[in-house]
Amino acid sequence: MESKIILPNNKKIVLYDKEIMEFCIEEVSKFIRKDPKNRIIFDNFKFEHRYFNPYYDFLITVLKYTHEGCLIDKDKVISSHDDNYFSIKNIESNYNVIEKPLVVPKDDILHTDYYYLDHEGYIDDVNILLSITNYYQQHKYLSFIILLELSMMDYKICEDYLNQDNKDISDYLVNRLGFMKTTINKTVFYNK
DSSP states (O other): OEEEEEOTTOOEEEEEGGGHHHHHHHHHHHHHHHOHHHHHHHHHHHHTOOSSOHHHHHHHHTSOOEEEEETTEEEEEEEEEETTEEEEEETTTOOBSSSSOEEOOOHHHHTOEEOOTTSOEEEOTTSEEEOOSSOTTHHHHHHHHHHHHHHHHOHHHHHHHHTOSOOOHHHHHHHTTOOEEEOTTSOEEOOO
């Protein structure tokens, strides 16, 4: 499948989905080579983004590129709301899909701690809790972020998700990828 990356100058580049991460790495590398200060900018950003690969997030939020035809939902456009948030819109209507801009998955915002059950979120296979606070329908937003980021890091996850009949992202994370889902009342949902 294909999607478009739109540069800040509105030039559109059509890429196969599995090429997007490579493109992100190349573009960030070009940015770094332009000026020695750019290395510091990226290194500071990368330091705050250790759980997920930082290149896509940097391209969208700092370099202000836009991704049209998101990997996990071809009807969506992902752009920068500001340096800490993604904006997600429907392609056709240019209408915000998610009421609040989505948090870019920085380690301190995601609470990437070894898990403790006083946050709503997801626990990965090495017991790290991924959680964001102050979000209504938190699992909906967080599951989108997690699947998008994992799909960027491993396109096979994207292909597998798209081939599922059930498109509930939270179910996919639990049933196919082995995450455990936690709730505020300390309930844990997991695949047997």
